[in-house]
Structure formats: structure tokens, C-alpha cells
Amino acid sequence: MNIILKTENLSKRYGAIQALDGLSLSIPRGSVYGILGPNGSGKTTALGIILGAIRANSGSWSWFGDEPGPEHLRKVGSLLEKPNFLPYLTGERNLKIVADIRGTGYDSIEPALVKTGIYDRRKSNFHTYSLGMKQRLGLAAALLGDPEVLVLDEPTNGLDPQGIYDVRQLIMDEARCGRTVILASHILDEVEKVCTHVAVLSKGKLLAQGTTAELLKSADVIEIAADNLDKLQSVLEKNTLVKKIVRNGNILELTVDPATPMERITEPVARAGLSATHLLRRATKLESRFLDLIKGDN
Ligand SMILES: Nc1ncnc2c1ncn2[C@@H]1O[C@H](COP(=O)(O)OP(=O)(O)O)[C@@H](O)[C@H]1O
Ligand SMILES: [Mg+2]
The missing domain is CATH 3.30.70.100 (Alpha-Beta Plaits)
Structure with missing residues (x-):
């Protein structure tokens, strides 16, 4: 089974806005799959649908070759646009809550804090975190329970250059360990540096899909x-x-x-x-x- 996620003709409309228009993607196991498109092209909508947070108007998708269900989503760690944490609890406590909700146990909390570089601030309350630290905590939450797949929506948002570099390294390290990564980004440079595959989206439509080398190859x-x-x-x-x-x-x-x-x-x-x-x-x-x-x- 080499296709982790397959979507067929996914469409979503918000009133007059066609946010997604017949999106069909095939995401191979072990890839770092970039969904690249300008703001408003439907990336977040697509990720919301495959994670079960947004209802599609039409189309279908499968995780690991099966009808999507909660047992699949347990194998998927995700970071959506705005990580939602409780402001007056520490970073570590917030991760425990996420682990409880996802039923992953606490063993992966410490390694996730270390990998994302916020271990030293784990005892500080979330509201004292900078934007970059909040984003890192979101990434740490995505890593809990050692998921097979990471779904990351604009993971370098709000980070300074060092933070951007760290997050890109982290993504590549996770991919080297065999995790499949699905990454939405409007930053061409990021997709080019990090992704093995890319789908280019504009106004909810897929314009091109293939390996990064094929698609973005310079000429x-x-x-x-x-x-x-x-x-x-x-x-x-x-x-x-x-x-x-x-x-x-x-x-x-x-x-x-x-x-x-x-x-x-x-x-x-x-x-x-x-x-x-x-x-x-x-x-x-x-x-x-x-x-x-x-x-x-x-
Ligand atoms: N809840 C919503 N209500 C109305 N329009 C929405 C909603 N969410 C997204 N949209 C619209 O759908 C389109 C795609 O949005 P989005 O998926 O967030 O794109 P991206 O993540 O690529 O920036 C945009 O035009 C956006 O304004
Ligand atoms: Mg978005």
C-alpha cells in the first residue's frame, strides 16, 4: 500500500466562493508532499476536509487505502493554522491534555518538546509564549503518539529565520525516519527546499502535481x-x-x-x-x- 492519502474530486463551496473545485491528489508513503498555492487557493480547506474538520460538498478520500475513520486519524498528527491551547496552563500541561484527547499516553511528550526546541520553556504558561514558541508547541502536539503521517498547515508561519530553518530541518528529519509529511504552504522556496512532491493549487483547482524535481525544475x-x-x-x-x-x-x-x-x-x-x-x-x-x-x- 503505497498511497497514504487519495482524494477524488473534492469540492467545497462557501456561498458564492468555490474554495475547492474537484481536487484529486495521490500522496505516496514516505513523501514530503507540498500543497503549494497563494493565499485563498484552498489549501486549509483541503486539509480540514481530510482531517474530518470541514465537510466537503462532494468528492471522496481514503486514508491508508480505506474509507476514512477515527482509527486512521489516530495515525495522523496535525498542525492547523492556529494552534488552540489553554493560555493559563503550561506548554507541557497543554500537551498532556492533547495526549489525553488523542489517547497517545505521555511517553512522547518529552521527545516532542526536545525536538521542537521548547523543552526549556515547558513549565511556562502558554500565554507567555512568543508566536514562534506557540507554533513550536503546535508542532510538538502534532508529533505526539509517533504518528505515521504529519499534516502541517503553513508550519513556519510567524517564525523568525532561525525558527524557519529549525522547523524545516525537523520536517526533513521526520521524513528521514519514515514519516509521511503533508505540508501546505504559500512559500515556493519552502516547498522547493523541503518537499519531494508538490501539488500546485490556484482558486481551488489543481494546476499540476508531480515530483518537485519535475515540476519546479528550472529551465x-x-x-x-x-x-x-x-x-x-x-x-x-x-x-x-x-x-x-x-x-x-x-x-x-x-x-x-x-x-x-x-x-x-x-x-x-x-x-x-x-x-x-x-x-x-x-x-x-x-x-x-x-x-x-x-x-x-x-
Ligand atoms: N469558513 C469560511 N467561510 C467563507 N469562506 C471561506 C471560509 N473558509 C475559507 N473560505 C474561503 O475559501 C477560499 C479558500 O480558503 P483557504 O482554504 O483558507 O485557502 P488557503 O489556505 O489556500 O489560504 C478563500 O477564498 C477563503 O476566503
Ligand atoms: Mg491556509
């Missing part, structure tokens, strides 16, 4: 021009290394893999009797790939 753009632009274009269209051709005035912009040697582009052009009057190569940023994907949906 090079080669600008090329020649006197006979039509002939140049037809030569380049036959070159399988050229992924995309965009005509920009008198210049063709070719998208190629960064590993593509320049000669593999220019030699067939020369052989066709054309000489390039303009030739320039530049790298595109991941950011622009992501923005391209999202823009296509508008």
Missing part, C-alpha cells in the same frame, strides 16, 4: 534570431531538446533543460544554412515557473 531560455525567422522556427520545432518556442518580435525564445549543450541547438540551425543574428542564453527562476503556472489559470 534555460535561449533567445535566437535569424534573417529568415520562419525557417529558423521550423528547424527548431524539429529539435526535441527544445521544449517550448515563443515568438517575441524578431526573436524566438526557446525553453530548454539547463543541461542542454548550446551546440545541440545551434548546429542544426547552421546545417540548415541559417546564421544566427542574435544568440543569448539565460536561466529562468523557479519563481517564474510557479508564477507562470498560476497565471495560466487567471
